[in-house]
Amino acid sequence: MSAKTRRWLPSGRGPAWRSPLRGPWLTSLFGAVLLATLPLVIITGLLDYIAYGPRFGQAIPGDVGWLHLPFFDWPTRPSWLFRLTQGLHVLLGLILIPVVLAKLWSVIPKLFQWPPARSLVQLLERLTLLLLVGGILFEIATGVLNIQYDYLFGFSFYTAHYYGAWVFIAGFLAHVALKLPKMVRALRSRSLRSELRTSRTDTEAEPPDPDGLVARAPHKPTMSRRGALGLVFGGSALLGVLSAGQTLGGATRSAAILLPRGRNYGAGPNDFQVNRTANAAGITSAETGADWRLALSGGGAPLRFDRSALQAMPQHTAELPIACVEGWSTTQTWSGVRLRDLAALAGVPEPASALVSSVERAGFNRVTLQSNQVLDPDSLLALRVNGAVLSPDHGFPARIIVPALPGVHCTKWVRSIEFRKP
Numbered sequence: 001m002s003a004k005t006r007r008w009l010p011s012g013r014g015p016a017w018r019s020p021l022r023g024p025w026l027t028s029l030f031g032a033v034l035l036a037t038l039p040l041v042i043i044t045g046l047l048d049y050i051a052y053g054p055r056f057g058q059a060i061p062g063d064v065g066w067l068h069l070p071f072f073d074w075p076t077r078p079s080w081l082f083r084l085t086q087g088l089h090v091l092l093g094l095i096l097i098p099v100v101l102a103k104l105w106s107v108i109p110k111l112f113q114w115p116p117a118r119s120l121v122q123l124l125e126r127l128t129l130l131l132l133v134g135g136i137l138f139e140i141a142t143g144v145l146n147i148q149y150d151y152l153f154g155f156s157f158y159t160a161h162y163y164g165a166w167v168f169i170a171g172f173l174a175h176v177a178l179k180l181p182k183m184v185r186a187l188r189s190r191s192l193r194s195e196l197r198t199s200r201t202d203t204e205a206e207p208p209d210p211d212g213l214v215a216r217a218p219h220k221p222t223m224s225r226r227g228a229l230g231l232v233f234g235g236s237a238l239l240g241v242l243s244a245g246q247t248l249g250g251a252t253r254s255a256a257i258l259l260p261r262g263r264n265y266g267a268g269p270n271d272f273q274v275n276r277t278a279n280a281a282g283i284t285s286a287e288t289g290a291d292w293r294l295a296l297s298g299g300g301a302p303l304r305f306d307r308s309a310l311q312a313m314p315q316h317t318a319e320l321p322i323a324c325v326e327g328w329s330t331t332q333t334w335s336g337v338r339l340r341d342l343a344a345l346a347g348v349p350e351p352a353s354a355l356v357s358s359v360e361r362a363g364f365n366r367v368t369l370q371s372n373q374v375l376d377p378d379s380l381l382a383l384r385v386n387g388a389v390l391s392p393d394h395g396f397p398a399r400i401i402v403p404a405l406p407g408v409h410c411t412k413w414v415r416s417i418e419f420r421k422p
């Protein structure tokens with residue numbers, strides 16, 4: 001028998017997986033970590049969808065039929081709310097990749113189990129696994145592509161991530177319901193503390209289990225369970241260190257090599273991430289120069305203001321984050337005119353919503369803001385950042401900044417605002 005065929009059991013039941021580490025305890029440990037953390041990824045993901053304002057038709061996908069979530073006004077407080085939900089979603093999603101892969105590795109003999117199912121119940125169970133495993137791999141792939149390349153994929157990409165999430169959630173719930181008692185039993189079968197004290201040479205396989213995770217003829221260990229856990233969770237920690245800087249900023253920024261948009265963005269007050277430069281957006285200085293006017297409408301006749309008129313109005317300063325679904329955020333000090341002052345000027349002091357439009361002709365060139373987002377005292381049409389005039393890339397002459405608003409809605413190069421009456 002050649003070395004290759006010897007890897008297969010004589011009965012032809014598939015490859016004989018022979019790692020002595022594989023077994024219900026190890027699988028359940030990874031399972032328990034995922035059970036504690038994946039619900040956070042799910043909830044923050046769904047909250048981010050709501051934050052986009054599905055009822056204004058600006059969440060992607062738009063019409064999701066009976067899969068739609070409860071709509072509510074996304075709050076403006078705390079101002080770091082969206083930064084927290086999107087930051088946790090992206091960061092946890094990345095950090096958990098090694099754990100997901102380790103858990104899949106730990107159950108790989110089941111993939112080759114023959115016959116695949118011995119009863120109808122088992123067949124159904126295996127179908128839920130298809131949703132679970134397919135769902136999470138799909139979400140990881142689409143999620144990682146999103147934070148690396150984002151808008152290259154256009155909108156259908158978010159649609160895939162949204163529906164993929166529901167497939168995964170269905171598989172996840174079914175899997176937890178079916179496996180929870182087994183997981184608890186397996187976790188009790190060994191002590192984590194003593195595993196962490198066991199060296200490679202003392203490592204022995206778990207006792208044979210009815211599911212066949214434990215190898216029948218285990219190899220000698222090449223690694224202890226402690227080593228395997230160190231490898232997996234060390235990998236998670238490394239991913240965390242390489243990613244967190246995009247959200248935390250400061251000294252950690254230079255370590256954030258995994259997320260796009262670079263680590264240096266120039267110098268001075270305007271030195272922070274740029275999603276889309278003025279050049280890329282096709283914004284010319286003719287459109288934003290001396291002839292630029294802000295148009296306000298909603299009440300009576302439309303009003304138009306040039307930049308100096310806006311600067312002559314009462315200015316307000318607020319320290320607020322921009323948090324992008326690509327996985328980065330940054331907090332800066334913005335100054336400009338309060339949106340609620342502009343609403344009052346336009347003759348709609350209590351608007352039901354506001355439609356903001358950009359000079360930009362395509363892309364993220366318009367947004368509908370909720371009433372509470374217009375009325376928050378820190379909501380601004382910003383003219384300056386960190387004391388300096390906005391740079392062209394950050395939206396000169398004026399941009400939207402609202403507490404807890406998703407970054408994509410902080411419209412740059414604003415041209416008009418229409419305040420809508422209740």
Ligand SMILES: Nc1nc2c(c(=O)[nH]1)N[C@H]1C(S)=C(S)[C@@H](COP(=O)(O)O)O[C@H]1N2
Pocket residue numbers: 272273274275276281322323324325358360363364365393394395407408409410411412413
């Ligand atoms: N007009 C316009 N506004 C825009 C965008 C854009 O492409 N065009 N990008 C948005 C996105 S996705 C984000 S995250 C923020 C980024 O702001 P910054 O480039 O100033 O950091 O601006 C938002 N405003």
Ligand SMILES: [Mo]
Pocket residue numbers: 275323324325326407408
């Ligand atoms: Mo963004």
